[in-house]
Amino acid sequence: MQFLxxxxxxxxxxxxxxxxxxxxxxxxxxxxxxxxxxxxxHAIGVPVEGEFGMLGxxxxxxxxxxSALTDPDMAAKFVETTGIDILAVGVGTTHGLFKGKPYxxxxxxxxxxxxxxxxxxxxxxxxxxxxxxxxxxxEGIRKINFDTGIRVSFIEAVADEVHTIEKEWDxxxxxxxxxxxxxxxxxxxxxxxxVEAV
Numbered sequence: 001m002q003f004l005x006x007x008x009x010x011x012x013x014x015x016x017x018x019x020x021x022x023x024x025x026x027x028x029x030x031x032x033x034x035x036x037x038x039x040x041x042h043a044i045g046v047p048v049e050g051e052f053g054m055l056g057x058x059x060x061x062x063x064x065x066x067s068a069l070t071d072p073d074m075a076a077k078f079v080e081t082t083g084i085d086i087l088a089v090g091v092g093t094t095h096g097l098f099k100g101k102p103y104x105x106x107x108x109x110x111x112x113x114x115x116x117x118x119x120x121x122x123x124x125x126x127x128x129x130x131x132x133x134x135x136x137x138x139e140g141i142r143k144i145n146f147d148t149g150i151r152v153s154f155i156e157a158v159a160d161e162v163h164t165i166e167k168e169w170d171x172x173x174x175x176x177x178x179x180x181x182x183x184x185x186x187x188x189x190x191x192x193x194x195v196e197a198v
Contacts, residue, residue, distance in 0.1 A: 013048060015032075016052070048084050069105060087120055089112055102132070119140070119143065121143040146198065156193065157193035
């Protein structure tokens with residue numbers, strides 16, 4: 001509600017977890033909270049992204065195994081029941097960095113796309129190979145979240161620039177010719193690295 005009041009032009013609700021972000025919600029609870037968001041957002045013309053299925057690597061950190069991924073039939077029912085405009089699905093991607101080579105369940109993604117009549121979202125896009133991203137787009141993916149990749153590029157650029165400044169500071173014998181604490185010098189390459197990552 002705060003985001004809607006602030007003028008955001010789209011919102012995302014993941015109703016699969018309780019407020020503490022740990023315990024799962026039941027189907028009915030997920031639908032209830034998602035419907036509330038849809039009702040409020042649609043009243044002022046704002047589209048809603050919902051999520052159904054768990055994110056996590058298949059054979060990796062996915063609690064519940066493949067059964068925790070998005071079920072195509074239940075996804076269709078979720079979209080129809082809640083009225084969401086776009087659906088984030090669990091097909092093997094994960095938030096954060098992948099451990100090893102990711103496995104994306106493309107067959108499941110195709111089945112979801114065949115049954116769901118809204119655009120699909122790939123959360124956890126960082127580390128997903130380009131060929132899997134391209135294939136996912138042919139299977140209904142229309143939005144890809146890439147937050148971790150952006151953060152990694154930012155932090156690495158900051159670390160590199162701070163290292164360079166420290167080296168220049170030492171070589172200048174602290175004469176004052178190096179502006180050691182100029183935050184702009186650090187943020188410029190960090191922003192450029194974020195743009196490059198995107």
